[in-house]
Ligand SMILES: NC(=O)C1=CN([C@@H]2O[C@H](COP(=O)(O)OP(=O)(O)OC[C@H]3O[C@@H](n4cnc5c(N)ncnc54)[C@H](O)[C@@H]3O)[C@@H](O)[C@H]2O)C=CC1
């Protein structure tokens with residue numbers, strides 16, 4: 001799908017990756033409505049992006065994804081997310097429950113077989129699902145949960161009639177406030193602070209928001225693919241991946257699960 005002229009709804013756009021994704025889409029000619037719980041930051045982002053891309057092309061509404069729905073769109077990006085192991089119920093509410101709710105609402109609205117005009121549902125998941133990570137088990141559960149939810153919908157044989165496509169956008173480590181806020185040994189946001197710091201300090205591991213947003217645009221180049229998991233890799237090597245079960249003795253008897 002070419003984002004030019006399309007209406008986009010995006011959650012968690014006040015800052016971080018969400019803001020970067022909006023800028024990327026606006027630069028391709030999309031119109032964006034975004035929501036966030038951070039009202040001041042949201043308004044400031046709206047003003048800056050209106051200045052850059054035009055007052056009619058970007059709008060902010062205060063909204064907590066754990067308690068609201070949304071209006072008409074062609075592309076829905078459920079991006080809002082938190083990393084807070086000390087508040088695991090909230091982490092599940094924002095990262096899993098609200099992303100599932102946002103996806104179901106988007107699907108109901110878009111499906112062609114019920115009068116909609118089709119569309120694209122993108123949820124920001126995480127490249128972390130390619131790793132085993134002991135210091136944020138709840139965060140991992142939410143991200144793996146979204147992979148299971150979305151790849152299952154993507155396989156639904158009725159999806160062609162519905163005219164809806166599903167994409168799990170899986171960024172690598174990206175330099176945002178989410179990472180900075182976890183970078184406090186006493187916050188309890190991660191279970192093992194030293195291991196968290198070790199991952200974040202691998203040289204070259206952390207991408208800028210702009211780099212991540214540029215990789216995001218590649219998602220729009222293959223509108224006919226049925227693959228759903230788009231993994232961001234460094235050096236422009238991003239692409240679609242499938243999950244496989246592999247015997248513990250190596251690569252024999254591979255069972256493909258996507
Ligand atoms: N930063 C990273 O390294 C990576 C982040 N991600 C995912 O990317 C997404 C965005 O994360 P970042 O930009 O890093 O974080 P961030 O904290 O910089 O931005 C997240 C935005 O979501 C908003 N938000 C949080 N809870 C909300 C709620 N209940 N309702 C509405 N808005 C809400 C925040 O106010 C904030 O503006 C998340 O889903 C995160 O899990 C995925 C891979 C890597």
Ligand SMILES: CCCCCC(=O)CC\C=C/C=C/C=C/[C@@H](O)[C@@H](O)CCCC(=O)O
Pocket residue numbers: 083125126127128130131136139171172173174179196199231232233234
């Ligand atoms: C660190 C706590 C969580 C912070 C928020 C995140 O979700 C961060 C994501 C963290 C790591 C992501 C790693 C991504 C790796 C992939 O890009 C890829 O390099 C994995 C290797 C597999 C492959 O290349 O095929």
